[in-house]
Amino acid sequence: MTHDNEHGADSGVTKIFGALKSFGAPRLIIIGFLVILWILALTIKIPMPALFSDTLIRLGMNAVLTLAMLPSITGGTSLFFGLPLGIICGLLGGVMSIEMNLRGFTAFFGAIAMSLPLAVLVGLGYGWLMNRVKGSEMTVGTYIGFAFVSLMSFGWVTLPFHNPEMAWAIGKGVRVTVSLEGRFSGILNNFLSVTIAGVKIPTGALMFLTLMCLLVWLFYRTQLGHAMRFAGMNPKFAEASGINVNRMRILGIVISTILGAIGILVYAQGFGFLQLYNAPMYMGFIAAAGILIGGASLKSARISHVILGTFLFHGILVVALPVANTVATLGSLAEISRAIVSNGIILYALAQKGGES
């Protein structure tokens, strides 16, 4: 920092501008928007501690799903719109854990353990397909995800789950939402949770998130991780230096699918319900928006983008609802701003130069 001072104010200013530019206009707008919402919330006397706890809870709930975008982007297959596939694997794990009558941490980690093999299999299949549709990964992925969700609707009706907590009282199949009360609802959020100045900190969820990020970070430190990042960044060079690019792409997708499965279980423990049937359909877009808001592009992303993006995006949603309700009874404003912000940021990323495949 002392070096900067010696160069004088002039270069300092250009540096600040440079930093701002690389930080990106949409990020600044969104941070500005969040700050304005916070100020509004302060002025209309919405209890701030509650807002901050909600923001932290939302961060813990959603960040693993956002993290699922990272391996896919760095592996060279762009945004992972096939996320619903991973989510369904996680949901299957959750449903199986209830069917086996597990409770508490056993239920949560049991669900993860059961969903992992499924996620690996699904990820391998999806990755195989993505290697055949290079250049249209996002479009094909979106529709494969949609098709899989509606195919699984058959599954939810016909698979033999009998636990009365999940089954409809009349007729066949599993309910649309399955309560996790007494199973693993809030299992991470409440673990070692402390309240500081009125802000309830979901310690367990944040610890779990840190653990996930650490694992991913460690993976990128391995030789395999390096190879994957290299293959994603520059497939031609990577191929020339003896890396099997297609295999790296599949690897990225498999890790993404696994993270999607884990992510939905983390989400579900915070939400208190497993949402089946059509619920996973649009979750891929939300997660994609999260990482893009954090500063990722279609071709490069970092863990810091995941955390910052999830915090900003879900922070806005958390504040927007009570603010909108107080200013005028416009309950749907939160939903609307989610649609506009999330899809707007994806469009922005698509329109950036160099995102082409």
Add this chain to the structure above:
Amino acid sequence: MSESVKSKNRGLSLGTRKFLTNNVVTILFVLVGLGGLKVSGLSIPFFLDDIINRVARNGFMVLALIIPVLAGLGLNFAVVLGAMAGQTAIIMATHWGFGGIGGILLCVVLSFPFAYVMGLLTGKLLNKTRGKEMITTLILGFFANGIYQLVYLILIGTIIPMNNEVLVLSSGVGLRTTIDLTDGLKFGLDNVVKIPLTLFSVLAGAAAAAGAVIQYLVRRRRPLGGKARLNWMVAGLVFGIASMVWGVYQMLNQSMFSFLRVPAVTFAVIVLLCWFIHYFTKTKLGQDMRTVGQDSHVADVAGIATDKIRVTAMIMSTVLAAWGQIIFLQNMGTFSTYGSHENVGMFAIASLLIGGASVAKATISQALIGTVLFHTMFIVSPLAGRVLFGDAQLGEFFRSFVAYGIIGLSLALHSWKKRMQGKLK
């Protein structure tokens, strides 16, 4: 495999085999549709009545997808924006109390500027996202839906003044979730002239037969393709005469079919659009568009303003989609303010693909055949689901699985094929 079977396989002419492999999707859906129809136990007149209605209300929208495909923009998921423009016009016309065919014409005019601007903006955006057009139009549809909700749920009554107890929620802000067109635009176009199916069949048959003969005579002097032309004429004549005979027969028999009514003007509008698209592809602009679609680099070299052509294609598609949505809603008679447009793109695209179109090639006949097949599936699958599994909902899941699946599959196949060709080069 025995020698005789082999030779039989070879006996299947190359043309036939090519036809089968190229139309495997369409043939599959014909079979699924027929099977479902049989299982569901629907009576044919009832089914015909439903399918005629559905083709009348959805055909226009499916045709609106053809021009962007021609221009190499792929499947235009952003027809959703056009649908929003159409709905905006309908909301305005309903608010001012217009109805009937006059109201419909007003909607057509009112929707134009909205659709034009949206198409223009979409086209400009697509010029910035080359190579990723389809995912862009898809996400743009979701984005525009957010804006649409912002306008109609929040800005109406707060910034945009609107005093209408029927349309606006009791709080004074935002439109109601459903808007009833019964006393206004409902059947505005359909009811101009409704003729019995039997008469329609006779008239359509006569038109087809006459058209076939005239086409043959007019083009007789041209040198090439004599045999194909003759085949076409014979096919047209056979179809036309069969259709006339069937119509007369049913008319005389006073069967169930003679009670069915066909919205003649709506079909006339669809035929007009078919003719327009056919004619348009032959104009200078249409030819340029095709060049841009085939190879934008070649088009650039040939001095065609590629970007501008792409924007034009989007504008045309969006405007047509707006009109398509007007036709759709006047037939439905009631519309869900925040839902009617949502699945428009998906259903129209699935229809087109089922007809045998791909990301790079779509024809009028594919659009029409696809509409019939897709909606056949729409009608029969809940009923077939109830008969086969004792649950109509399973049929509905099947329906949406097919719609999503067919889009995913044909996008994947197209991209796969393109890559294989790229490798061969």
